[in-house]
Amino acid sequence: MKKTAWRIKRLLAAMISIPLISTVAAAEPPSTEQIEPAQITLGQSAQLTIAASENSATPIAPPVIAGLEFVAVSQSSQIETVNGHTSSTHSVVYQVIPQRVGIYTIPGIARGSQPLVLRVLPGNSGNATALAPAQTGASTLPSVTASGLIAGATRLSADGTAFVRLALPKHQLYVGESIPVDIQVGMRAGLVASLNGLPTLNGDAFTLNPLSAQPVQSEEIVAGKPFTVLAWRSVLAAVKPGALSLTIETPLTVRMQRTRPEPQDLLADSGFGDVFNDPLFQNFFGATTEKDLTVASAPVTFTVLALPTQNRPADFSGAIGKFKVSSELSADATTAGDPLTLRLHVTGAGNFDRVNSAMLGALDHWKTYQPTASFSPADNAGYRGEKSFEQAVIAEQSGTQTLPGMTFSYFDPEARRYQTAQTPALSVSVAPAPSASTLTSTASPTASATPTSSNASPPVGLRPDHVQTAPSVSSLVPLYFQPRFLVIPSFLTVAFTGVWLWMRRRETSIDDNGSSTADAAITTLLAQMDKAASAGDVARFFNSARSTVQRILAARWDVSALSISAEEIDARLGAESRELHQLFDLADEATYSGGRLDHADFQKWTRTIRRELNERAPA
Amino acid sequence: MSTRRSFYTVTLTLLIFTLGASAAQVAAAAPPQPSRSYSAALLYNLGNSYARNGNAGLAALNYERARLLAPDDPDLRANLGFVRSASGLPPSHANWFERVTAIASANTFFWLGCAGLCIVGVSTLARRRYPRHRGVLLAASGIGLSLMILALCIAAALWPAMNEAVVVTAEAPARVAPATMAESLLTLPTAQIVSIEAESADFILVRTPAGRTGWVARADLARLIPQRG
DSSP: OHHHHHHHHHHHHHHHHHHHHHHHHHHSOOOEEEEEOSEEEBTBOEEEEEEEETTOSSOOOOOOOTTEEEEEEEEEEEEEEETTEEEEEEEEEEEEEESSSEEEEEOOOSTTOOOEEEEEEOOOOSSOOBOSOOOTTOBOOOOBOTTSOEEOOOEEOTTSSEEEEEEESOSEEEBTOEEEEEEEEEEETTTEEEEOSOOEEEOSSEEEOOOOSSOEEEEEEETTEEEEEEEEEEEEEESSOEEEEEEEEEEEEEEEEOOOOOOOHHHHHHTOHHHHHOHHHHHHHOSEEEEEEEEEOOOEEEEEEOOOOTTOOTTOOSOBEEEEEEEEESOSEEETTOEEEEEEEEEEEEOGGGOOOOOOOOBTTEEEOOOEEEEEESSSSSSEEEEEEEEEEEEOSOEEEEEOOOEEEEEETTTTEEEEEEOOOEEEEEEOOOOGGGOOOTTOTTGGGSOOOOTTSOOOSOOOOOOOOSOOBSOSSOGGGOHHHHHHHHHHHHHHHHHHHHHHHHHHHHHHHHHHHHHHHHHHHHHHHHHHHHHTOHHHHHHHHHHHHHHHHHHHHTSOGGGOOHHHHHHHHGGGGHHHHHHHHHHHHHHHHOOOOOHHHHHHHHHHHHHHHHHHSOO | OHHHHHHHHHHHHHHHHHHHHHHHHHHHHSOSSOSOOBOHHHHHHHHHHHHHTTOHHHHHHHHHHHHHHOTTOHHHHHHHHHHHHHTTOOOOOOOHHHHHHTTSOHHHHHHHHHHHHHHHHHHHHHHHHOGGGHHHHHHHHHHHHHHHHHHHHHHHHHGGGGGEEEEOSSEEEEESSSSTTSOEEEEEETTOEEEEEEEOSSEEEEEOTTSOEEEEEGGGEEESSOTTO
């Protein structure tokens, strides 16, 4: 019976203990801690992840270990439901930043977790590190940068997350003098979210050239904390004399850890307090916050001097620095009229924007042109480099011609006086120019292969261009083959032909009309002759006879009747003109002296006239 | 008397009408602002520019075109010969007719021919009216007729140039057929002048001065006298 009762007790105890054990097991999930990597060098950081139950009585808090700094980076929560029981796990990620070399043991933070070991080895950063302990806002000693510039004081921002620093070669300079400057911006890794702009100059007494395109990135320990340093190279110049200071500002966004708000009593009473205190809720809305701020450098003081006015060269253009000059000519020998290129090289360090030269002005036997300049920087800031000037010169006379040396004046800030550098004179052998009609074109594809060796050589190469004075035409097609111009000769031909035909027709008509008129006149004259013979009027008879002969011969010879005279008849008829000549003489005699004829004479001359009419009348 | 007056009236009317018609034709032919204009100096300078840039084909083309307007320019002849020799072409020798007619441009000879036609017409008409001056008028007709014949000879000599082209690319293959894949018969050097025998879509059948023919890509040639001005 006792045994049975004991068995029942054990069964009841087991039935009660199982849920309890399971409840305890569900309420206390195993805590974990993990660090990666386990070995780092000084200047690097490791990541520590701690996960613990939300119901754990031990809150998650970073350990305090000398030489290690723990910075919370993120939080997360995980909810699980096992056999109807809900549990949650809270995880926190810390960034572990070592401050010195050593082997660190991180004890187990959560209950039951094992300690972790972090090995920190010496770093190999090239930058000098300042390990002196620094308080927020304190300054460290100046350091020398890799570029040889002396870094100014390092002043951390109020929250210790960033700094801006200037590295300069000197603090005393002349007005207009350019000095190289490194602008360094240090940012705590993980704490600075973003750089919102390039560093800018705060001050109106200085000018700052555009910053180099890509900053140089390095790691540096400041006040025992690692910083990522971005350095831009530029050139700084003062615009007025006096004791001046400047600062450099940079806009940043830093990440700050937000303080956890106290739960409200009302919410706590209602049971929502745990919800707002839940890390999952806080992580959802962000346990850290970002803040924009402007970090400024410590003021840097300069002593700016004015340039001396004594012994200032006339050709001083404002160049300040250390320079060297050299010159060269594009060829040692040339031909009169051919251009040469004279180059002046100014190398060194200084304000190259004020380096200028007029090179050569007007020279005898030379024709000079305006020079051009180009600058080739040797560094990112344009503080060192070479400025080259090119000038086209043309020798106008043959023989050995000399170009004088050129001078360049600048102010040496180290020697504190003006310097004038001079190039040596340059000699060039100039050959006589060919005649104008045999100028060769240097750009001709084949002219270069056929140089003119002497004046006796035949003309080679292209002849020079022409000045356009000739009239232009709208078409290259000859006028012969342009239909609109062919109309002109065609029209002329038709017109002349028409006029010729018209004239010919008109003459024919005149001839026809003239023949009939002449016949009528002759008939009339013959009738008058008969009438005068009957009346014995000698003068009238011979006048009518002469007019009849003139009409007959004019019609035959196609001439005017008035042009028919005794001499014309003799010239045309010769011996056959005897009777007609006598007729003309008798007519003249009868007209002026009268006379008498018997009937036989009248009949004889009447027969003669009629015979002539029959023989010499036109066909 | 009335006949003489009628002759003067008709001749004067004819001349006025002829000159008026000619001026109207020229005015109608020349637009106020031609879209393109050519001058011997411009073409010559353009040829020089191409020659300096190493384009002998286009240089020769512009020299040849300039020669149409100024055949008596010695610089033009010299530079054309220089470009041709640089391209490996033999120098072009002008015959006696070309040398004689090089004293003036073809357009000048055209107007001389028109003047000769006028002289012949007027003298012929006057000879009917003034038979006593037949000798002088016959001489004038002879002069006018000579001018007409000379102008016609110039036109005949110019006619082949209307169908001539210049090779403007470095090397222009002349193919057996108007196709890119056709066999190449010969390669024409740049600045070579060829006569156009026929045209296809993208090819032109050309004949070289040596008498060889082949189809050349249209892009390799440029007409000596552009068809559109």
